[in-house]
Amino acid sequence: xxxxxxxxxxxxxxxxxxxxxxxxxxxxxxxxxxxxxxxxxxxxxxxxxxxxxxxxxxxxxxxxxxxxxxxxxxxxxxxxxxxxxxxxxxxxxxxxxxxxxxxxxxxxxxxxxxxxxxxxxxxxxxxxxxxxxxxxxxxxxxxx
Amino acid sequence: xxxxxxxxxxxxxxxxxxxxxxxxxxxxxxxxxxxxxxxxxxxxxxxxxxxxxxxxxxxxxxxxxxxxxxxxxxxxxxxxxxxxxxxxxxxxxxxxxxxxxxxxxxxxxxxxxxxxxxxxxxxxxxxxxxxxxxxxxxxxxxxxxxxxxxxxxxxxxxxxxxxxxxxxxxxxxxxxxxxxxxxxxxxxxxxxxxxxxxxxxxxxxxxxxxxxxxxxxxxxxxxxxxxxxxxxxxxxxxxxxxxxxxxxxxxxxxxxxxxxxxxxxxxxxxxxxxxxxxxxxxxxxxxxxxxxxxxxxxxxxxxxxxxxxxxxxxxxxxxxxxxxxxxxxxxxxxxxxxxxxxxxxxxxxxxxxxxxxxxxxxxxxxxxxxxxxxxxxxxxxxxxxxxxxxxxxxxxxxxxxxxxxxxxxxxxxxxxxxxxxxxxxxxxxxxxxx
Ligand SMILES: Nc1ncnc2c1ncn2[C@@H]1O[C@H](COP(=O)(O)OP(=O)(O)O)[C@@H](O)[C@H]1O
Ligand code: SF4
Ligand code: SF4
Ligand SMILES: [Mg+2]
Numbered sequence: 001x002x003x004x005x006x007x008x009x010x011x012x013x014x015x016x017x018x019x020x021x022x023x024x025x026x027x028x029x030x031x032x033x034x035x036x037x038x039x040x041x042x043x044x045x046x047x048x049x050x051x052x053x054x055x056x057x058x059x060x061x062x063x064x065x066x067x068x069x070x071x072x073x074x075x076x077x078x079x080x081x082x083x084x085x086x087x088x089x090x091x092x093x094x095x096x097x098x099x100x101x102x103x104x105x106x107x108x109x110x111x112x113x114x115x116x117x118x119x120x121x122x123x124x125x126x127x128x129x130x131x132x133x134x135x136x137x138x139x140x141x142x143x144x
Numbered sequence: 145x146x147x148x149x150x151x152x153x154x155x156x157x158x159x160x161x162x163x164x165x166x167x168x169x170x171x172x173x174x175x176x177x178x179x180x181x182x183x184x185x186x187x188x189x190x191x192x193x194x195x196x197x198x199x200x201x202x203x204x205x206x207x208x209x210x211x212x213x214x215x216x217x218x219x220x221x222x223x224x225x226x227x228x229x230x231x232x233x234x235x236x237x238x239x240x241x242x243x244x245x246x247x248x249x250x251x252x253x254x255x256x257x258x259x260x261x262x263x264x265x266x267x268x269x270x271x272x273x274x275x276x277x278x279x280x281x282x283x284x285x286x287x288x289x290x291x292x293x294x295x296x297x298x299x300x301x302x303x304x305x306x307x308x309x310x311x312x313x314x315x316x317x318x319x320x321x322x323x324x325x326x327x328x329x330x331x332x333x334x335x336x337x338x339x340x341x342x343x344x345x346x347x348x349x350x351x352x353x354x355x356x357x358x359x360x361x362x363x364x365x366x367x368x369x370x371x372x373x374x375x376x377x378x379x380x381x382x383x384x385x386x387x388x389x390x391x392x393x394x395x396x397x398x399x400x401x402x403x404x405x406x407x408x409x410x411x412x413x414x415x416x417x418x419x420x421x422x423x424x425x426x427x428x429x430x431x432x433x434x435x436x437x438x439x440x441x442x443x444x445x446x447x448x449x450x451x452x453x454x455x456x457x458x459x460x461x462x463x464x465x466x467x468x469x470x471x472x473x474x475x476x477x478x479x480x481x482x483x484x485x486x487x488x489x490x491x492x493x494x495x496x497x498x499x500x501x502x503x504x505x506x507x508x509x510x511x512x513x514x515x516x517x518x519x520x521x522x523x524x525x526x527x528x529x530x531x532x533x534x535x536x537x538x539x540x541x542x543x544x545x546x547x548x549x550x551x552x553x554x555x556x557x558x559x560x561x562x563x564x565x566x567x568x569x570x571x572x573x574x575x576x577x578x
Pocket of ligand 3: 296455
């Protein structure tokens with residue numbers, strides 16, 4: 001662990017819709033507690049939630065981790081599920097492989113990854129067929 | 145962490161603890177949503193930010209915690225007092241007592257003017273519709289909008305969910321509209337100064353008194369005093385029987401009457417709405433909204449009390465029986481709107497519904513310094529280190545509500561590890577030498 005940094009980890013269970021979103025809420029509470037500004041927290045929470053829900057819906061066993069540093073917050077969400085065969089396609093607005101059941105629950109608009117891309121200062125996706133998904137999102141902390 | 149919120153509040157406390165009755169059990173410290181209470185030297189004390197929810201009042205088995213139910217208002221000058229009861233009052237006397245009977249009972253008690261709130265509530269419903277239709281399509285519209293009506297919810301947002309303040313429309317509540325219009329109209333009619341008339345609100349909760357003094361939504365309140373339903377109940381009840389008067393003081397339909405119960409406010413709003421009641425559920429939903437969820441909903445009616453204001457701490461009737469009474473009234477008066485849309489639109493365009501404090505809704509653009517962030521991280525690390533030393537029994541015997549809060553108190557120098565009743569065992573277990 002970097003000096004000055006703080007690491008938080010939460011596990012994510014696929015298909016567990018009851019607990020889904022809890023990790024994001026905890027991440028958000030945690031950032032609020034430290035005192036980051038609301039706009040930054042909101043962006044991080046949106047990304048955390050979308051990534052968490054993707055693991056719940058499409059992924060395998062997963063973990064969300066966040067490294068908090070006075071200058072930068074790095075959020076990583078990884079799972080060992082089926083992975084994304086075509087990342088470029090998955091990043092397109094509206095593209096979704098969500099099942100009809102997911103859509104009934106109000107998910108599957110295909111806006112998750114595009115939203116992450118929009119809200120994170122940088123996004124890196126590592127994946128491939130059968131290789132799980134590893135997202136790395138960075139957020140710059142602007143201070144005076 | 146939430147330094148800003150503390151400055152809003154004067155040290156006036158509407159919730160008070162009688163130390164002679166308090167035996168220092170842990171029920172209130174665990175119930176408080178802002179973790180404001182600690183047990184010090186065997187007695188409960190409110191040390192943090194109180195949002196007047198009265199959860200502590202409700203759980204205290206010894207009745208050691210009470211909320212102040214009324215405020216000094218010279219009741220001798222009754223003829224200059226406008227009484228404006230919460231619509232909940234109509235549910236408190238049984239099925240056969242109609243709103244108009246209740247209002248006439250107040251008249252009989254000698255108050256100069258009696259102003260019903262349920263009709264104005266129906267007007268307010270339309271104002272909310274207009275506001276939301278005008279604003280929801282704007283880029284970055286803060287959806288869902290959140291009702292400004294329950295003061296405990298507003299305080300909770302100001303304290304724990306500051307980023308959601310901008311979700312509260314800058315509209316003044318029905319109780320304030322009734323007070324403002326009552327005063328100005330009477331003043332005009334009698335050629336007197338508006339402040340000659342004082343407005344007394346009959347309330348189901350102490351939080352109304354707080355927002356009379358200082359509200360984050362409003363610079364100036366038109367209410368002058370408040371009295372708990374339970375305080376005025378006995379005398380009012382004696383005055384309700386055999387009312388022969390044929391003056392009509394109540395004008396609303398069922399929608400305005402239903403405001404006392406959860407879902408009542410939104411029953412008159414023809415948009416995609418949600419009603420949430422009870423503090424625990426309210427917090428759960430605010431958390432969701434804060435991470436960006438529920439954006440497909442236009443308006444959420446939050447009520448800190450379970451079942452809505454019927455469950456307020458100053459009510460007399462059990463909330464479910466009160467609900468039955470209100471439901472009967474709603475059936476009797478029907479759900480037809482009594483208010484004309486064009487009339488409300490005109491008032492709306494004149495600015496009639498807007499608060500005098502619009503800026504408070506803008507999110508304060510606070511740039512935090514790098515030093516503050518570093519300090520925040522350091523503090524959190526120390527809290528987590530301290531937490532590792534604790535047994536996590538969450539017993540509250542140390543005087544703090546849970547181990548995490550105790551770790552915070554220790555880190556901030558407000559408590560000592562020695563106060564943990566398991567500390568001796570822990571030291572042995574963890575091999576800590578004195
Ligand atoms: N963790 C993951 N595991 C497997 N596939 C994923 C994962 N995350 C995203 N995907 C794929 O990328 C697509 C687009 O994701 P997203 O933009 O979040 O839309 P949505 O979740 O609404 O389908 C998903 O439909 C899915 O096929
Ligand atoms: S009224 Fe509510 S916020 Fe205030 S001390 Fe009691 S429980 Fe805490
Ligand atoms: S729900 Fe009603 S009675 Fe309860 S605190 Fe809010 S306004 Fe007061
Ligand atoms: Mg998604």
